Amino acid sequence: MKLNIAILPGDGVGPEVIAEAEKVLNSVGEKFKHDLAIEKGLIGGDSIDKMGTALPEETVKLCQTSDAVLFGAVGGPKWDSASAKVRPEDGILAIRKQLGLFANIRPVKAYKSLIHSSPLKSDLLTGVDMVIVRELTGGLYFSKPKKRWANKNGRQGVDTLRYSEKEIVRIMRVAFELALKRKCKVTSVDKFNVLETGRLWREIANEVGSQYPQVQLEHMLVDNAAMQLVRNPANFDVIVSENTFGDILSDEAAVLTGSMGMLPSASLSGVIAESTFTSKASLYEPIHGSAPDIQGKGIANPIAAILSMAMMLRYSFGLLDEASIVESAVEEVLYEGYRTADLVTDDSPVLSTSVMGDYISNKVKLL
Numbered sequence: 001m002k003l004n005i006a007i008l009p010g011d012g013v014g015p016e017v018i019a020e021a022e023k024v025l026n027s028v029g030e031k032f033k034h035d036l037a038i039e040k041g042l043i044g045g046d047s048i049d050k051m052g053t054a055l056p057e058e059t060v061k062l063c064q065t066s067d068a069v070l071f072g073a074v075g076g077p078k079w080d081s082a083s084a085k086v087r088p089e090d091g092i093l094a095i096r097k098q099l100g101l102f103a104n105i106r107p108v109k110a111y112k113s114l115i116h117s118s119p120l121k122s123d124l125l126t127g128v129d130m131v132i133v134r135e136l137t138g139g140l141y142f143s144k145p146k147k148r149w150a151n152k153n154g155r156q157g158v159d160t161l162r163y164s165e166k167e168i169v170r171i172m173r174v175a176f177e178l179a180l181k182r183k184c185k186v187t188s189v190d191k192f193n194v195l196e197t198g199r200l201w202r203e204i205a206n207e208v209g210s211q212y213p214q215v216q217l218e219h220m221l222v223d224n225a226a227m228q229l230v231r232n233p234a235n236f237d238v239i240v241s242e243n244t245f246g247d248i249l250s251d252e253a254a255v256l257t258g259s260m261g262m263l264p265s266a267s268l269s270g271v272i273a274e275s276t277f278t279s280k281a282s283l284y285e286p287i288h289g290s291a292p293d294i295q296g297k298g299i300a301n302p303i304a305a306i307l308s309m310a311m312m313l314r315y316s317f318g319l320l321d322e323a324s325i326v327e328s329a330v331e332e333v334l335y336e337g338y339r340t341a342d343l344v345t346d347d348s349p350v351l352s353t354s355v356m357g358d359y360i361s362n363k364v365k366l367l
């Protein structure tokens with residue numbers, strides 16, 4: 001099969017972890033005789049330096065004409081000035097919007113062999129296997145007005161939280177369809193008691209939920225959800241939330257898995273088919289950022305990027321065996337005790353980013 005893939009490494013540890021995902025992808029290509037057509041594009045701070053924009057038109061075209069996009073991370077202190085006219089993060093926000101990627105799927109699984117890497121008690125983590133479905137192209141990140149100004153009362157700023165019925169219905173459908181293939185439970189997270197959008201969110205969750213009688217729907221206020229995630233995480237199956245809440249809750253959920261370097265994600269334009277999600281030019285990325293504190297040290301954990309690539313094989317290409325082999329390779333390498341620095345809790349040897357990539361890539365060949 002021919003796989004047309006755009007790779008956008010971005011900034012900081014983005015290129016470091018994406019190089020390892022590409023290494024493992026090459027092993028999959030060789031093993032299963034797929035023809036990989038990979039093209040790289042600029043985005044973020046790297047692109048600002050070279051092109052003066054966080055998302056050049058060439059990158060948009062490349063993504064639109066590819067079957068899937070694998071993305072690293074953007075951002076860093078170099079581009080962080082409060083007065084900056086263009087920011088690296090503008091690039092990823094714009095490409096999500098341009099490709100219509102409204103559904104961000106974030107699986108959170110506590111691997112048995114990593115249970116001791118989490119600061120939480122191990123008995124709380126047994127059985128943790130959930131998916132966070134984050135609305136990605138609406139809410140506070142995109143709604144207008146969004147601006148800064150100054151008047152006689154000093155500096156002012158405004159962001160807007162707006163959702164339409166259509167935006168909520170389509171993300172709810174993704175969540176309910178996913179739940180049908182899992183443990184048939186959806187937890188819809190909102191701020192019903194304070195926000196108008198929260199009340200609309202809950203109303204529509206109930207309406208869509210009524211079309212899925214097999215799925216148990218529960219509502220949870222976001223503050224309670226933040227607490228339940230560390231108190232009783234195994235209780236969740238599918239969590240669906242608006243953009244900002246989903247961003248924050250999934251970073252919190254990363255702690256359950258032992259590290260930010262473990263959580264992959266898929267951003268889909270969401271058409272749901274019989275057995276899988278099919279959508280044009282979906283984008284796959286680790287949930288972590290550019291981690292400037294560890295950039296260039298060769299110690300970033302590449303597993304989130306590698307698992308994002310596995311999600312790409314599954315959702316964009318329907319290559320279920322290939323995706324499962326990558327996931328099993330990660331699981332086995334962890335089971336055998338190999339760790340990057342972020343996961344080490346004892347005196348086990350620490351693997352560099354690139355050696356972890358080698359181990360997983362070799363394991364794919366063996367499985």
Ligand code: NAD
Binds near residue numbers: 017074261262293299
């Ligand atoms: P971050 O996710 O980059 O880092 C948070 C912490 O997790 C850091 O201690 C970091 O070292 C650690 N970490 C992250 N990825 C890791 C990995 N693969 N292996 C081991 N440890 C890892 O979040 P931050 O520090 O808040 O943000 C840094 C920059 O990244 C900012 O400029 C921010 O805007 C940007 N950012 C980008 C994205 C994106 O591109 N999608 C997402 C979040 C943050």
